[in-house]
Amino acid sequence: MSFDIPDDRRYLESHEWALETDDGTVRVGISDFAQDELGDVVFVELPDDGDDLQQETEFGVIESIKAVSDLYAPVGGEVVAVNDDLFNAPELVNDDPFGDGWMLEIDPADTDELETLLSADEYEAQVA
Amino acid sequence: MSDDHTTSDPTTDASQVRYDQARYVNDGQYEPLLSEKDQTSVDISSDNNDDGDGDSNSPLPDDLTRDELELPGLSEPELARHYTRLSQMIYGIDSGPYPLGSCTMKYNPKFTEDVAALPSAAVHPDRSAESIQGTLELLYRLQDYLGRIGGMDAVTLQPPAGAAGEFVGIRVAAAYHEHNGEGHRDEVIIPESAHGTNFATAALGGYDVVSLPSDEDGRVDLEALEAALSENTAALMLTNPNTLGLFERDIEEIADMVHDVGGLLYYDGANLNALLGRARPGDMGFDVMHYNVHKTFATPHGGGGPGAGPVGVVGELESFLPAPRVREADTETNAGADSEKPTYELFDPDHTIGKVHGFQGNWLVLVKAFAYIARLGDEGLTDASAKAVLNANYLASQIEYDVPYGPFHHEFVASAGDQDAADVAKRMLDYGVHPPTTKWPEIVPEALMTEPTEIESKDTLDRLAAAFNAVAEESDGVLEDAPERTTARRIDQTSAARNPRLSWHELAEEDT
Numbered sequence: 001m002s003f004d005i006p007d008d009r010r011y012l013e014s015h016e017w018a019l020e021t022d023d024g025t026v027r028v029g030i031s032d033f034a035q036d037e038l039g040d041v042v043f044v045e046l047p048d049d050g051d052d053l054q055q056e057t058e059f060g061v062i063e064s065i066k067a068v069s070d071l072y073a074p075v076g077g078e079v080v081a082v083n084d085d086l087f088n089a090p091e092l093v094n095d096d097p098f099g100d101g102w103m104l105e106i107d108p109a110d111t112d113e114l115e116t117l118l119s120a121d122e123y124e125a126q127v128a
Numbered sequence: 129m130s131d132d133h134t135t136s137d138p139t140t141d142a143s144q145v146r147y148d149q150a151r152y153v154n155d156g157q158y159e160p161l162l163s164e165k166d167q168t169s170v171d172i173s174s175d176n177n178d179d180g181d182g183d184s185n186s187p188l189p190d191d192l193t194r195d196e197l198e199l200p201g202l203s204e205p206e207l208a209r210h211y212t213r214l215s216q217m218i219y220g221i222d223s224g225p226y227p228l229g230s231c232t233m234k235y236n237p238k239f240t241e242d243v244a245a246l247p248s249a250a251v252h253p254d255r256s257a258e259s260i261q262g263t264l265e266l267l268y269r270l271q272d273y274l275g276r277i278g279g280m281d282a283v284t285l286q287p288p289a290g291a292a293g294e295f296v297g298i299r300v301a302a303a304y305h306e307h308n309g310e311g312h313r314d315e316v317i318i319p320e321s322a323h324g325t326n327f328a329t330a331a332l333g334g335y336d337v338v339s340l341p342s343d344e345d346g347r348v349d350l351e352a353l354e355a356a357l358s359e360n361t362a363a364l365m366l367t368n369p370n371t372l373g374l375f376e377r378d379i380e381e382i383a384d385m386v387h388d389v390g391g392l393l394y395y396d397g398a399n400l401n402a403l404l405g406r407a408r409p410g411d412m413g414f415d416v417m418h419y420n421v422h423k424t425f426a427t428p429h430g431g432g433g434p435g436a437g438p439v440g441v442v443g444e445l446e447s448f449l450p451a452p453r454v455r456e457a458d459t460e461t462n463a464g465a466d467s468e469k470p471t472y473e474l475f476d477p478d479h480t481i482g483k484v485h486g487f488q489g490n491w492l493v494l495v496k497a498f499a500y501i502a503r504l505g506d507e508g509l510t511d512a513s514a515k516a517v518l519n520a521n522y523l524a525s526q527i528e529y530d531v532p533y534g535p536f537h538h539e540f541v542a543s544a545g546d547q548d549a550a551d552v553a554k555r556m557l558d559y560g561v562h563p564p565t566t567k568w569p570e571i572v573p574e575a576l577m578t579e580p581t582e583i584e585s586k587d588t589l590d591r592l593a594a595a596f597n598a599v600a601e602e603s604d605g606v607l608e609d610a611p612e613r614t615t616a617r618r619i620d621q622t623s624a625a626r627n628p629r630l631s632w633h634e635l636a637e638e639d640t
Contacts, residue, residue: 042625065621066567090626 004032005124006098010074010117012056013126017098018074018117021105026075026114029102030062030093033127038064041093044086046103051079053106055113060103062093073106075113081105159213161632168201217615219562225584225592227523229539229565229577230323230371232401232423239503240426240496249495253487257473264472267488268454270498271438277501277509278400278417279410280440284449286489291325293418293437294365294396296450298333299481300441301363301392301416303448307479310390313362317391319348321372321569323398326365335362342571346372346533348382361391368395368412369402371569371577373520373536383413392416392445400424401581402517402538405510415442421497434490436497450484451476513538515582519589523580526593528600532572539579541572542596549574551607552599558613559595 005011009019015034019027035041043063053059053073060071083102086092093101108114118126172195186193202210220226226233243249251263271283287293298316305313316330317338330337338356343349347370357364364386368376376382386393395409395417401424403409409417419438421427427436441449452474488494504512516538524531529542542564544552553563553576564578576596580589599607611617 040622040625042622063625065625 005120007120011123012074014072016072016074025080025105026108027102028104032097035094035097039066040064041090044090046082047079049079074117075108077106077108079104080107162200166200166202167198170197170199172197224561225588226562227564227578227580229579234581235583236426240499243499244492244495264454266498268472270494273501274419274438275440278440279408281443282446283438283440285438285494286450286485287437288485288490289435290420290437293439294325294329296484297394297416297418297439298329300445300448303481304445305362313360315360316362317356317364321571346374347376357389361389363392363394365394367399369399369537372533372541373539379412404513406513425497425500427493427496436490436493447478448481449477451480512582519580519584523589527596542576543572544574544576549576555599555607555610556595557611561592561595
């Protein structure tokens with residue numbers, strides 16, 4: 001099975017993606033591969049606006065009918081937006097993991113951290 | 129049963145269909161709710177205060193009282209049939225084999241219910257120790273039985289469930305370390321293949337969890353263990369035989385390694401059924417253990433009411449156990465009493481972690497466990513573990529699915545191979561048997577974790593094997609459509625989790 005891995009963003013080994021937006025924040029979600037492995041997502045627990053995150057530390061929890069997994073922050077910084085739609089419609093993570101299924105926007109403390117993440121090619125090699 | 133069914137219909141092999149489920153589907157509806165069968169409105173307002181706004185004599189606010197109640201008005205046979213039909217729609221250990229792995233599901237002999245129902249078992253928990261000597265003696269003897277079965281020096285009966293027992297065991301270990309000035313120990317090591325409760329227990333107990341990979345043959349990887357152990361290790365939690373049914377052959381070396389760094393060894397009693405009368409965790413070097421009396425000693429299982437998860441410890445940890453415990457009164461207290469017969473009293477251990485449940489725990493569950501152990505005795509318990517292991521090995525030898533790890537004891541983990549284990553489980557329901565635990569432990573792909581227990585006859589095991597083997601031959605399409613013959617078909621787990629209906633009111637609202 002092949003998975004969508006857009007090359008406009010970077011990835012963590014733990015399957016989160018990070019996309020730099022026009023206003024300088026970093027949007028975060030999980031990959032197509034991750035949502036497929038998890039199966040139907042039934043609950044997403046996210047931090048609050050204003051919470052401070054460190055790179056590669058837990059920012060939330062995702063629960064599917066098969067498993068409960070921690071979510072890890074691709075970059076550190078302050079949470080400036082949370083996708084509230086996921087609380088009522090967690091299936092967005094399955095339906096559109098790279099779009100409407102986004103989870104957070106982070107104001108990155110150190111944009112160099114983005115460079116430490118996997119490129120789309122490197123991530124593809126990992127999940128292949 | 130007719131012969132002209134399609135090949136996907138399990139009735140074509142009638143020998144395999146013994147435990148048909150009742151079905152009372154009427155226009156797509158299952159057994160109606162009692163309130164749907166009959167709604168009789170009962171006026172409950174008091175005569176002189178009928179202001180339509182509740183009973184003004186009530187101390188409760190008006191908006192919390194009612195003038196009218198809708199109560200079902202049904203005859204006794206209507207009520208009895210309602211519950212009988214519901215009971216026929218489910219599948220339990222009283223219906224047929226129930227080979228869920230790692231959570232020993234065995235038949236509860238009904239005599240234990242009789243014992244628990246004896247008038248003398250109904251004891252008010254606030255009665256004085258002098259007036260309930262028989263009750264205390266039973267608790268004392270059960271502490272002693274469990275201690276001897278597990279090779280432990282002291283036992284508390286208070287924890288109300290297996291997971292509660294785990295939590296108590298870890299709190300006792302923490303109190304021990306704290307008492308010895310070793311409160312800095314903040315890690316608990318747990319094999320990846322362990323029960324989920326172990327991880328939860330360690331986390332709830334305030335510890336960081338260090339996850340331990342399995343080695344190639346499915347056991348504890350000693351090198352990985354060596355690397356994980358440190359002066360911060362509070363405990364290693366182990367199940368033996370482990371969740372693959374494999375005996376940890378290196379257990380003595382493991383115990384030495386853990387003790388060398390000052391850690392404690394915790395035994396998860398979930399698989400004690402395999403060891404009864406043959407090996408004891410205490411002799412292997414374990415320091416703390418919990419007993420799942422609902423697994424090993426045939427008390428009611430989940431949903432069957434209150435449970436019990438006694439905890440045993442070695443002598444060094446005894447003074448930290450929950451309070452109160454039961455002991456024989458010393459001879460001075462005994463002066464004047466019948467010198468032949470010991471008396472019993474409650475006491476608080478010196479460094480107790482406190483109470484973990486009301487009074488002595490769930491007393492009537494403990495009565496059932498005591499009755500079971502006393503009835504089977506040494507020989508009976510030893511025979512139970514022999515037959516549990518024999519039955520698992522016989523069943524595994526009769527099924528076509530691959531069993532990658534062995535030699536196993538009371539349970540085995542088969543692999544459904546190219547089939548989806550969850551679909552296999554659903555299809556087995558069509559053959560009138562309960563399926564095994566599926567998709568866990570993850571070390572085996574598409575796991576079918578199977579534990580027949582000692583209670584099943586060869587005939588039953590053969591029927592179980594026939595169900596496994598029939599499903600093994602079937603196509604994905606048939607499996608995906610299963611179950612076809614149960615009262616409820618495939619449950620939509622996703623919708624159930626995303627849009628839970630937590631009250632029958634919501635069901636009634638949707639129907640209208």
